[in-house]
Structures are given as structure tokens and as C-alpha cells.
Amino acid sequence: MMRTFRSFAAALAVILGVAWGHAEPVQLVVQLAPGGERVNVEMQMIGVVSTLPIRGAVVEVRLYPLTDELSRLLEEGGGELSQAGNADLPATPVAQASFEEAREGGYRAKLPVPPAGDYLLTVVDTTFKGEDALAAKKVSFPLRPSGATLSLELPETSTPNRYLLYALLGLALPALVGIGFALAARGDRKPA
Template sequence: MTLKRWRWTVLFALLGGIAWGHAEPVQVVVVLTPAGPELKIDVQMVGEVSTLPIRGAVVEARLYARTPELQKLLDEGGGSVSQAGDPDLLGAPLASVPLEEPKEGGYRGALPTLPPGDYVLAVVDTTFKGEAAVAAKPLRLPPPPTGATLALELPETSTPNRYLLYALLGLALPALVGIGFALAARGERREG
């Protein structure tokens, strides 16, 4: 391989690392099931573009009273909220729970059962320091005995520059190591 081709290979590897570092919207499916004094929450998160399960996320489920202010946000978003930025965008929740990941891309938790009425359920992702994604939809409690399913979308987030730099270095490092091994192997073949 000529030196010119190696330059293109290195450039492609570095540019590929930059493309991998950008966030994508995340499809979220929430299943709510009544369980005595609790409301069980099962959440599946999948990348919209990659269709891969989202692993290792820091996710929280929150229930809010459906106030006129929240209803206005829901109306502006076509019946849902999907915004990046402030994790407390919707105000103070009536109840919240951090979700655990018992299986890849699947998160689980339980909220206390609230009195019957109209609420807003939000999923808040704060995986990366300095950024948050919020998705919310209206919900009527109690859900049917068989449960209720909500489809949400967490928006793309813009990772702060210094965190993006670390992520890109982390992605570029394996490519550079691979290129180094390829060059070393090529050099050994010439000598032999």
C-alpha cells in the first residue's frame, strides 16, 4: 500500500470516529403495570438510527400533576414533550424513581400509586455529565389492570465539547492502535 493510501486510511479512521461520537434520538417504550401500592415501570430504549439497545444509561421516571403549564408544553409538542437541556424542565415531580438495568437496554423501577387523575409521565436521561434529555406524555391513573404502554422519543443531545473530545479520543485510539499493528506487520514482512 502506498503512503498516499495510508494517509487516506488514517483520515477515514479519524473522520469515522467523529461520526460515531454524535448522539442520536432514542425510541423509548414504557409499560406501566399496577402492582398493589406501586406502579411498575418497564422501559426499553433503542437508538432510532442504529436500532441498538441503549446500555448503561442513567435514567429516571417521573410523575407530574398535569397542570395548565404542562398541558401547554404538551400541546406545543403535539401531545408530547421531547427536549434536550434542563432535566427539571417540567418542574417538581410528585414522584420519581431511578431506573435499574436488569437486561441490556431494558430498565425497571416502581413508583408509588397516586390517586386517580390526569398526570404526565417523563423519562429523563442524564447519562452524560452536563447534558440531559427529557421525553414526556400525558397519562391517566390508574392504568388498566393489564397495563398501559407509552411510546416516547428522547431527543439528540449535544455533548459538551470537552466530553466529546474525550469520547472521540476513546474512539480514535483503537483505530490508531490497529493501524500501528498493520504498519508493524508490514515492516516485518519487508525485512523477512
């Protein structure tokens, strides 16, 4: 019985570690390269604490015209915008595209080339339900022939309690049923 309890406690510790394992800031290195009528966007995602590549992320890139309100938000953030929770900005993007994972922790997308001017390049992570994260910096078009490289940081996010509860129950329920069957089967044995 004690061995079964220890096994259950170990399994629960692993499940909790997985559930909270993504809640760390993520360092982004975004490279923009001219590609004719499109801008090639390459991005590397690395966990700040774990230093591991971030795999399987659901991420998109958006270009917003740099309005006075967005400029003010950038100034307040020291030239960078980084927020968790609401990924909506007070403007309409002129271009956006979803990233595809090209390699472990490496993502790529293509954006249409916008008219000349200043823009807010925004990376939005919507991997986990209810915990959007956003990081943004100013970029100017047209790009230089060598392109541009931006360093951004997605903030730490917290999983909503209701979502976490359902996720943990979904992971723990099969284990609890298995433990119940094992205990029931042990109870039918009679010593010889």
C-alpha cells in the same frame, strides 16, 4: 511512516464514530403495570436510526402533577413533550425512580402509586454529561388492570464541544504516545 499515519487515521475515525454514535433520537416503549402499592415500569430503548437497543443508559422516570403550564406544553407538542438540553420542568415531581438495566436495551423501575388524577410521565436520560434529554406524555391514575403502554421519543442530543474535546484527547493521548515510541524505536535502527 505512511503505514503509521494510515493506522492513526483509522483509529481516529473509530474514536470519532464512538464519540458521535449516541447522537440519535431514541424510541421508548414504556409499560406501566399495577403492582400493589407500587407501579412497575418497564421500558425498551431503541435507536431510531440504528435500530439497535440502547445499553448502559442512565435514565430515570418522574411523575409530575398535570398543571396548567405542563398541559400547555403538552398541547404545544401535540400531546407529547420532547426536549434536549434542560431536563427540568416547571413543577415538582410527586414520584421518581432510577431505571435499572434488566436486559440489553430493557430497563425497569418501580414508582409509588400516586393519588387518582392526571400526571405527566417523564423519562429523563442523563447518560452523557451536559446533554440531558426528556420525553413525556400524559397518564391517568388509577391505571386500568391491564396497565398502560406509552410510546415516546427522546430527541437527538449534541455533546458539548468542551466535553467532546476532553473525551477525544483522553482517548487519543495513549495512541499518540504509542505512535511516538514506535517512531522513536524505528529511528534507532541502522540498516545492515
